Amino acid sequence: MQCDYFDAGACRSCTFMGIPYDVQLRRKQQDVQERLARVAPEVVWRSPFASPEAGFRNKAKLVVGGSPGALTLGILDREGRGVDLQGCGLYPHALSAAFGPVARWLERLQVPPYDVPRRRGELKHVLLTVSPDEELMLRLVLRSDRHLPRLRDALPRLLEELPSLVVVSVNLQPEHKAVLEGEHEVLLTEQEHLTMSIGGVPLHLRPGGFFQTNTAAAAALYETATGWVRDVAPRSVLDLYCGVGGFALHAARVLPAGTPVRGLEISAEAVAAARTTAAELGLAADFGTGDADAATADADLVVVNPPRRGIGALTQALERSSARHLVYSSCDVASLARDLADLPSWVAQEARLVDMFPQTGHHEVVVRLQRG
Incomplete structure (x- = not known):
């Protein structure tokens, strides 16, 4: 991608501008693999998701x-x-x-x-x-x-x-x-809301609500996580930091009717939006308002999609919990590596790089873990 603003020095936000996109993607893949090698030595890396390199921001x-x-x-x-x-x-x-x-x-x-x-x-x-x-x-x-x-x-x-x-x-x-x-x-x-339909799920975004900046990359995240949910067939699902319910709602669509699916989010407006989607789709997914950092993580499969700082003390709750499966979606590989190190009873099985922000060094990594 070529940018006149970058070439003129007017904007330098895109630090990878001018580097061929396949090289950008290869560098990011190498970076995340190296930084997670110590804490996830057995993980199998799936092919990375390559975003459109231009026109991708929503x-x-x-x-x-x-x-x-x-x-x-x-x-x-x-x-x-x-x-x-x-x-x-x-x-x-x-x-x-x-x-x-x-x-x-x-x-x-x-x-x-x-x-x-x-x-x-x-x-x-x-x-x-x-x-x-x-x-x-x-x-x-x-x-x-x-x-x-x-x-x-x-x-x-x-x-x-x-x-x-x-x-x-x-x-x-x-x-x-x-x-x-x-x-x-x-x-x-x-x-009051903008409908962000992904994979047949109409997610409702209200002013001030969080949604991934790259719609195609968000779809790749949900598709990857949903595939893992289908494979492990959990008895129950808990989606922490659930936002408007993307991971939970996609999971509920592929699990047998009656499988308990819950979401927890600190934003009351996001919870209301998630409940609206669940009602529209006729899904029994339940959403509540609360601090995910202090959750008990009591479910067969737990999904976490935290802010950049990671899950911190929630690692202790996961260690004590009865959960058997964990899907961790991270926008910061440094906090991800730290949190995985604090989960000694968990083993990373699969991971995928999702290139959320072409032309920069930022990215998303989604990992599937299970009890060792």
Whole structure:
């Protein structure tokens, strides 16, 4: 993949840019195998999932810069000035085609962009997500609610120009800090979720909810884990850090009716979304709100999909539990290696690299373990 922004030095986020994709994938595979060799010496590596190297991102996190009449959507340079990246090749056409209409709509409203060095202004970020059906969710991160009435009044014009836009919200982040979003979300549309259909499972993403950035890679993760679930035929399943229920719902579809499948997630909104999908599909999967870090891990097969920090103290619960099978999906091989070292009674059987982020060194690794 070639990128004019990278070549011009305007954006260096893609650290592997210019390296042939097959070389990128080979390097990542070698890296994860070497870093897990000590803690998973018997693991069998499946063929890695190779993502499309361009147009793979389903979400755009665009910093708003510039000035009224000359907005930029992209990143900030070292001086805090806006660098426009609307032509970035990582976004599919269905997503990037919305950047222009959204930018022009904001220009007409004259909502001042937030000036980071001077700590003044209102509009901080434009967050756009596209579903597999090419529907869109737009979230605007603002410093305050002072422009909400104008945004509401002007929204019909944007919806007319972008008929694929089905969810619009405003997130309020009054603080000047690196945290992108605030705690308060204001919906501007009647529809509250974007449907991310993967493998016949309509996962419902609400504003602020987590979903994998690469839809094709997410499908590969679910397919891989579901195949393992089918192979081991567990008596029960517990999906920890379940989010909107992707792993649990896919598992419930391939297990015999009546097999207990539960999900646990700290976000009440994500749990509500998972329950909605289960009801739509007629699945008996059950979802609850709670801290996965403190779970008892009491099930025949446990799935963990933690944040980058890993599962930490949950390793002790897994050691004490009666679980026989474990599927661990990790976005950080360092924390994965640490956690596997803290699971001495478990043996890694199979693993797969899923290339979630081409053009960078980031990746996902999914591992199947069983009691030694």
